[in-house]
Amino acid sequence: MEPDVAPLATLAQIQETPSARDGIPSELEEDLRAYGAKLIQQAGVLLKQKQVAMSTAQVLFQRFWYTSSMEKYGIAEIGMGALYLASKLEECPLRMRDVINVYDVLIQRSRQSTSSRDFKYEPMSYFSQDYYDMKDILIIAEMQLLKRLGFDVHVTLPYGTLINYMRVLNLLEDTKACQMAWGYLNDALQTPVYAIYPIPVIVCASILLVIRHLKLEIPSSQEDSPSWWDLFDAPFEDVWLVANLVVRLYRPRSQSDQNRVMQLLTKKDVRRWLDENA
Template sequence: MALEFPPAVVSLSLQNTVASYEQLLQTPSQRDAITTDFEMQVRAFGCELIESAGILLKLPQVAISTAEVLLHRFYYTSSLSKFGIRDIAMGAIFLASKVEECPRRIAQMVLVFHHLVSTRAHGVPPANYKPVDHLSPTWLDYKDGMIAAEINILAKLGFNVQVEHPYGYMINYLQSLGLSDDEEFSQIAWNFLNDSYRTNVSVCYQPWTIACAVIYLVSRIRAIPLPKNPHWYALFDAELEDMENIAGHIMWLYKKAPVRNLPTTVSELKAYLAKDDEIAETNQYGNRVAGNEEEKRGSAPRSPRRDERRRDDDRYRHTRRPEDDNYEDSRRHCDNRDSRRRDDRDDNRRDHARRRSPSRRDGRR
């Protein structure tokens, strides 16, 4: 007699991969002397390129969001100084379109990103933009960079490109809280959720926590009370500290002034950072024009000791307030005081030598 077993139901659910504490503490880009603020601005710019390209390519929102998550995951394993944001953004959306089963042609990707990079990063007016020629050196550079970026993303992430998004959680939570009929509340929450992908919260928290944070943020902005006994977010396995942190990351996007002409390739990034270093050196040492003229004439470079004296002088100068009317008088007073001290030391030496001169005449040693 054959045994009969009831049909088995298998449910497979994979949680999103989150960054470790060591990765959050110091990213590969920060180890290459790139500041945290600048890295987050470049990441946000890459996500902006992905969103604009997704709209032009008519990709679904889930594919656009998946590409943004893949971009953030990749830069927790690699540095901006080795992989440009343009190529990684192209590779991420090219790979995400395949993952979400809505692939686009390579030629379409190249044309769209060339238009976006030219108009938004390089400042070309849309009226003066000229599409890139097919199979031209620029076209091949974009294509090769995108394919290489897709391979690097798969290799660095270990082919783990599964992404669970918070959209479904947010819809269910709004229905549970009785807010799904409020169209304005739902629309603002949806906008905040889309904007959250420009930050790194998608690789720091699970999707249900992000959904709760968006609802929490909208409720605070619109002053809509939510259940407190018990707290509504406790029923959805979220914590208040995590929601406040996510809300702060989202609001950072609106408080931070946008930076124009950000570098999109590795060579542009090196030139950008070198220019920043030159500006910082100019602010520290003062006018650099004279130094450049000396270098052109073949003069010897400044000695470290001279730079140290200049730094000491600048440090003394910056301790005084520029708006102080007596600044110059105070500086002259300090110079006169030092001069008087030198004169006093010279007088003491002469007096000491005068007192010792009779003893020499007497023959005493």
């Protein structure tokens, strides 16, 4: 088996992120991370991009915030840069113009209304200053991702590992369980877990959520045999923490909290919010 050599955040980075040092509350940072990852997924779908590129972009996006603050870089611009970079890394490149156009739509939709029925898109001219500004933002975002991550942009995705683990646990024939576990892994891309924990732990967390949700039983050959997560060298404490981080995505959010996140897509928006709440 190829070792998981993907870089992970240090304990110091996890305990106090750059955004936290700049006064951004942890819950707001968590919501902005999730929404930025959603924008990457939405943009990728509109661009008909491969899922592997979208997932890679989301992992790079999550790693970035352990090296840089949301007060200095906006989630929309870094998400745009991450998707553009990941598309090159996964050998399914996108045109810069297309990425800019799609993000322009998503940003306008977020700012105008929470209801798509009220959304009216105003396309920008390719010769306008707005277009050239977004082009500069995309180029800078890609360069900052490479610089801040030390050009270490290797990403290990969990899907192959999930299939192997489900086969070992005799769950591969359970279509519902497999689909649900796959969904949890995709949802986890909206959280920082891929920048904190190795892939076996994240996969075991998704399986644990499936087992508890569907009330499945994993048989053991002997009473004193190790628990199933021990078979994959995944400490239960870590598995439990990852599962809880994923479950937090589904907690109810007030409409005001949702609207606040949708209005904080750029560094200027975040700086204004910090000034207003100082």
